[in-house]
Every structure is written in structure tokens, then in C-alpha cells.
Amino acid sequence: MEKRWSIKEHSDTDIEAELSAYENIGPILGKLLVQRDVRSIEEARTFFNSSLDDLFDPFLMKGMEEAVDRIVEAIKNQENILIYGDYDVDGTTSVALVYSFLREIHSSIDFYIPDRYDEGYGISYKGIDLAAEKSVTLIVALDCGIKAVDKVEYARNKGVEFIICDHHTPGDYLPDAVACLDPKRPDCGYPEKNLSGCGVGFKMLQGFCEKEGINKEKLYQYLDLVVVSIASDIVPIIGENRILADMGLRKLNEDPGTGLKSIIRVSGMQGRELTISDIIFKIGPRINAAGRIESGKDAVQLLVSNDENQAYGMSRTINACNETRKDLDRNITKEALNLLQSDKPGNGRKTTVLFQPEWHKGVIGIVASRLTESYYRPTVVLTASKGMVTGSARSVDGYDLYHAIEACQDLLENFGGHTYAAGLTLKPENIGAFIERFENVVSETIRPDQMIPQIEVDAEISLSEITSGFFKNLKRFRPYGPGNLKPVFVTHNVYDFGTSKVVGKEKEHLKLEMIESTSPTIVKGIAFGKGHLLKQIKESQPFDICYTIEESVYDDHLPLQLMVKDIKFSE
Template identity: 45%
Template structure:
């Protein structure tokens, strides 16, 4: 992908009160450095520590606190009791696919007349489609449930109503100015909804509906909770905060993923080489999610759904093999598109004068523009829109930098767009090809008016400066228990100064560096690995003093386990700044 041009500044979190650190450290018997990271995450006493380290499903909110839940449950239970045909309509990404799988592995086991539809990314586009509604009509469906989409589908919900189909919307995206005329709209981001937690994934909103239905019909709730494996994949892959209900749900979902996941998920983990005994949200993000997503990006999301709901492990492995092929193909397209995008940016005469990146190439793969937008930000730290051409229109994805609401900036240009939707940090949009130049100017203007200068400077946030010799097995084990990590509960990043490289560094696969480090003579040495930092290898040598920023991880090799540092950034003392 080429060397990143980003140079990170290190931003240390504000130091906590020494007395509070000392008290918490003694109270729960942890290292003071760990106590300070816990204080920063809202853990300040025994009770809050217990809730943090041992989340309870009893702490989940009553689903009826969500606006329209009573309407949704009444309509769905009526359909179940009267034997109506029901269609579950999802999105083609991980969140949408796992959402439909959740309904098909729970509701469909107790009500035979449940069908599903995932839209074709290229033929139907995002969201509730007329093709899906027509399919529902042909099947005699009288109730359609959208999951992870639908909140902006005003016209198509009206179309469904005209065919005698009631609609329940389960979504977590921001509503537009007008709400669809659905029987019930479950979306914690509605301004009128007072549900205590508004960061659920789309699958999470669907889960709350099922939770309420299970309670009303006196179905065994344990049956639903066994499918937290699906919900946890959606939480991790959709990059929603790992706080509140999401943290509770993913805490238990990881346990199920490690012990008794669905056969399709087990096959997928084996195909990806993921050790289920050390599964984390990060591994879901990097290994499981992309393989599920690859189906909807390269062919059709149905193949991923078929994998997730397959009950026979041998057949599931065949599905997983197909997804692996899709993922390999996705990587090749991804690499070529990213290389071309970076070449376009490198050759742009006015770069880096602007605050945005907007690139268009009609030949780019529609399913990969979001990935390429993220890749561009890794090199040019700006809110980014990547567009391709589909059905005579420019269509694409937007990605943002931390702290900046790209959805709001795009909404400033909505008069140029045929459609758009999304989140604070990610959005999709379509517009006439002839409007791209004007959009580029208007988007630049909108971002420039709203963005703060510090948002355009890549920052590595560091929890604490610590001595290297405090890192041992116990230190790692306590950090491991702070999982699941993710937005809102980030894995701690530490730094250590004047660390010496012992022996000659190693270069792995021409991309990664491996070092042995110690801080003072007599200290134990510790291994460190820096992924995709291989281009700094020529500058590193035995005896060199460096400052390191890192996460503490576990290295498992040939049955041996040892604590190691996962490097995030390096600063060489000879006034040379290195970065990942």
C-alpha cells in the first residue's frame, strides 16, 4: 500500500488523583498504573469494578423502554399467533447479515412462515427495495421487518403499505426529516425515543425486539441469548461503542464464540485461522467481519447468510471456503484501487492544501469504495469520499477522522445528492456524475467551516508513561480481563522512554519488525513486534535508544506463551520521528 505519510503526536491522558489511584489499587489489588487506566474508564470503587469486570445480563435495559416497542411486539405476536407470512429484510453488510441470521436462528425456529431477503448491492442498492417488497408480496407476506435499514425508506414503506404489507423498522441510523409510515419504528436515535442507550448496532435493535417477544410469549430467553455470537460479530464489525449494553452483550457473546458458536461461525473461524480460545473484538474486526462482508461486496450477501444459518458443519465449511475465495478476490481489488487512489492524491497539484479528499473513478468496484476511503485516511488524514459510477450515477462511501461528523458535512450538500445516509464517521451517497466537481467544492467548504484544526492532526492517545519492568504475566492478565475492547473502552496504550534495543532487530516478511528491548541494565528483556513498520528497519540497530508506545499482548508460538509489546509508534532519540 506504500509508506504512510502520517506523523503522530503523542497525547497523554490527564493524570488522575494520586489518592484515588492508591485507594483503587489497594481495594482491588492491581498495579497503580492499571488502577489509573481503570479510573479513566469510570472504575472508581469496588461496585463499579465488579460491574466492569463482571458485566451482568440482568443489567440490560427493558426493551419496552424503546419507543414503539409495544406496537412492534403486538404486531409481531399477532402475526405469529395467526400464522401470517413474515419477511425479514436486512442489509448486505455484516450488521445486516447477522441481523437476519439472528431472526432465522430464533424466530424462524418457532414460527415456520418466516422468509428473508438481503438486497443485491448492485441491482437494488442500499436499504429497503421495491424488489424486496415485490418478493414479499409474491410470498403472501403481510408483515415485513427491516433490520439495519429502513429509517429513511419513506417512499418504499408507502409502496409496501399499498400492497397490504405492514412494516416494522429496526434501525440504528439517523432518521431523516420525515419518518416512514410504518406500524412501528424502533430506532434509539429518534429524537423522540428516550431509550437509555442509543449506540446499539442494527442487530442489537433487532435483538431487543426479539427479547420483548420472547418475554411476551414466554419462550425460553436462554434460547435467544445463545445467539449472542451473531450479535457480537455485528457489534465488533459495525464499530459501535463497546459501552453500556454493547459491552454486556459482547462480553457474553465472546464466551459463546469461544465455546459453542453456530457451526457456520465455527467454520469461518477455522478458515480464518482464528483461535477461539483467544478471540477478541479486534480479531472479529480483522478476520471474521471482512470474510462475511466479502460476500456482499464481491457477489451476494446470501452466501454469507447461508453460512451463518447452516446447521451442518461439513456444509458450513464449504460455504466458508467460498467466502474465503471472495475475500481473497476482495483483497486484490482493494490493493489495486488503493494504489490508484494514492497515486491520484500524490499527483494532485493542490494537495495537501485542502481539508478533504474526494476521488472519482468510474471503473472502481462499488463494493470496495468504503475500504479505499479508510485506506486513504491512513495516508492523508482528511475526511474522505470515494466515488465510482453505477447505473449512470456517481455512488460511493465517505469516511471521517476521529471527532468529525462527516454525516453533517454531507448533509450540507444534500441538494446535490440523489440520496445519502449513515453515521457520524461513515456514510453512503449518490449524485449525478456531472455534479461531482460542485460537490467537491461544497464538501470542502462545509468541512472547512465545521472541522477544528486539531482533528486534522493524527494523534496517538497514550494512557500512561510506565517503566518497562512493571510488565509481567499478572499485568497482562488484568489487562486481558478489561476486555472486550473497542470504541469507548479502548485497549490501553502505554509508553516507555529510553528503551534500548538488545541484539539486532529482525525484519519479517519485508513488512514487520521484531525487537528485543530493555530499559536498564539488569532488567529482563521483552520482545516487541511492530506490524507494517518494516520500512524503518534500516534505521534500527543494536544499542539504539528509542521511546516506544505500545499495547501489551500475548505471543503464542509452538505451545509457549509469553508477554510481548505490540508497537504502535516509535521515536528515535537522534531527533528522528518514526511512526506506524
């Protein structure tokens, strides 16, 4: 599939020049700082030197005073508290964080994760009924609840109060809870709007520590859970999230909690530095698999465990769930792609919507992501669930999927999510109408360029500029994630040194050794899936490359290598 290269323009050359002088990072990296909304030397210092002292005051969040006061009251009166959260990574890490912290100072506490298949997403009547039966008077809901108006009222009538800690977009009305902590509330002036659900829970506990005079180090020991939520929920890693992610990664690498340590062990990642990518592709899927295949409660039990032997046994079970999940993912994706073989983008449709009642509900979100990668259209995958139809939706870069689904809300029983990912429930008889409405809405609102995969390029550089000093400063931009993606560079008119070759089982990849006409420096790179271009490259034809820069583990003579994302032959 052809890709567009979109090179970011210079936004403020005066500020770029000022930042370039900061610790001699140079003009290219000065430009990268400006692209990440760094506008001063002081902001550069904060960007490069994360400090928990730079976290925002939690009481800037609307409802924080009420939330903290209610928790203090519940603990003082020895009330039964229930920590309630969603079954995905963000939800289970949120519950593990708040439960682990509060159980150290309050014994009348428990946690609850709804069953994905029996109760569905968010707060459930079943969960409320069980809480009431156990004489729970306060539920702290994490990563869910901001739209649960009727359920919070139902709980209140049973003598159960709620504190909502959510980060999803609210509806027209907020639940009548003790407090609704959500930075996306229109009336909330909290500076960081893109916290994860676990991040909102962290801020609540930060406020609790300040109110009660508790040493915050007791809270900071759980930052490894916070970074797992930030990475897995794909929230922007800028501003306060960057601080939390950076400090959380340090905790994860230096002294992870018992549960996460066991997941790292079964993932085969012991002894090496963990990154955001490792969380996204290794740790997160294993935690998620518990809720997809068995129960999200198992993930929380693991994450709150202090017994290494017990945790290792649980992590092996969750690892087995992940293997099952991968098999389901692989088989359903293959089936879905087969269904779409005759449904090429040339048919004029701007969306993909598939419904198969037998597909496993736990993996349809992953399948939607795979289909979006293959066809590059907003995608919804639907399956049957307890007499209803439930679905997961994924978007393409730059297109607001949530608003497109919101335009179909009269056909839906429930929906929620973000710009790029959403979930929905509808009646079987509304499937056809939803497919056409969704197609019409997307067709009217999506731009043609959003239908073509885009590679955003940070800067154009020459190969000779890729030095060890340059890379040392480049590494200071980590941790990477949305809002601070790994920098992508373009170099024009490079040549094969004469030693490039194809590699891989099917000879599908290119192992490159390249030079420029202006420099004798040899730079190596790998281009996955580009083996078919070897003949043109060998013809001494100049070509352009866009790439990220990585450390080479295997070659001491060429310590850096380029991960080539795309190749275009020069005009």
C-alpha cells in the first residue's frame, strides 16, 4: 500500500534556534522540541528531566475535594469500600493501584471487575447488587462510570454512593455521584486532559496523600502500574503523562511490583531495559488476555500479589490465556480478511463493518485493528452477545471515530470511547441501518488524504549527521508514545554501497548498507517487507528513505542502524 510522506514544517525558527543551544543539542533536535510544543529553555529542562515535583496540583481537578473528603470519611467510619474497574489493562491497573494503596490503611476494602461476557463494559447492576448485599456504602469506579447516570441512581437508592474516576468523554448529564473526576468534563479546568483512567486514580490518591499528610513515596511505589496503563491505553505521552510515564518506566525497570515482575519473567524480558513498546506488545496483552479469555479479576489478583511464587503461577496462567487469545486473533482475522477479499477500497465505500455472530467477543477489537491496517478505513467488527450485538471500532490517523459513532446513537443501545477506538452495543435488527448510517457519516466527514496511510516525518537530515553524539541526545526524547512519537527522518539520494542484500525466510526483507555521494560514511539499515526492491537498488539508482534510528546490538563497528519505514526512488 502506497504511503504519503508528510514532512513537518518549521513552526518558529527563532524558538528553534534558542532551543538548539540548550546543552548543545543542535538545530535538528531543537526543531523536534518545538514540534512537541516545547517553547522555552525551562520547558526543555522539564521535558528532558522528568520530576514528580512538576506534577499538577490534584485539587485543580473538579470534584477532587469532595472525592478525597468522602474517602477520608469512609475510612474514619470503617465503611465497606469497593474498588470497581473495567476489565482491560487501564481498568485492572487502576483497580490494582487504588486497592493496593488503600488496603494498607483500611481493612474493610475489596475490589470488583465485571465479567466481559455476563455484565459487559462499565458499571453493572449485578455489581451494584453484590455491593449492596455486602453492605458496601462507597464504590470507587475507575476507568468507567462517567455515563452511568441510571446505575449510579440505582445504587444511591440502595444506600451505595459512588466516586467516579474516568477519562472518557462525558454525556449530556453527569451521574449524581459524590464526585465525578474526569479531566474531560467541560467544566473541569485541570491542565492535563489526556490522563489514563489509572492516571485519574493516581491523582485522587495524590490528593488523598496531601489531605492526610501521607508521604507520597508510599504512592510513588505504584508508578509502574501507571505507566502500564498509559502505554496500553495509547494516551498522549506529553505533559503530565510524560512525567508519569518516565518515572513509571524507571520503577518498572529498577524495582517492579511482584505481579509485574512475574509478567516480565514469563514474557522473557528479564535483564534488559523495558520500553513503552515492550508494555504495548508484551506486558499489556498478557494482562488484557485475562479479561478476554477468563476474568479480569485474575489480572488484578496478580497485580496486587506480594507472594512471588503465587504471582509466578498466576502469570503462567495468564500467559496461557494470551496464547489462546493469539490463536483466536489469528483465526478470526484470517476469516475476516477472506470475507473482505472482494471488498476492495475501489468499491467506493469509506468504511468496513463486519458482523459474524460466532466471533469471540474478547478479540474483536484486535481484529478491527488488523483490518484497519490492511484496508485503512474506519472499521467496526460486530459479534453476537446475549441477544444483542456488540462491537469494537478502530479509526485511521486523524479521523475522529467517536463523533461518527455518536452520529448513529439513535440506533445504538450504548457506546463510548475515544477518537481512535470505541465500543458499541445495538439490537440485531439495527445492524443494516447502522452500517449505512456509519458509511454515510464517514463519507461526508473524512478527507481523501485520511484514507491514505501517512508517515509523519520530523526532519530531513543527511546520513553524515547520524553520529553517536546526535543519537545520545536523541535518546533523551524517550519515552516515546502518542504526542511524542519516535522521531522519523528522511534522507534523499542515497545509494547502495554494493553490499545490500535480501534476508528472511522468504527473502522478503532488505538488509541495507548505504552511502551518500557527499560522504564516504556507510550506514546500515533494515527494511522489512521491501525485499522486492533489491533489483532497483542494485542498479545504482538513487533512492530516498524515511526511517527511525536504533542502536545495533550485533555490530560494534556500525553501532547504529536505520529502521527503514519506506523507500521511494528519486525522480
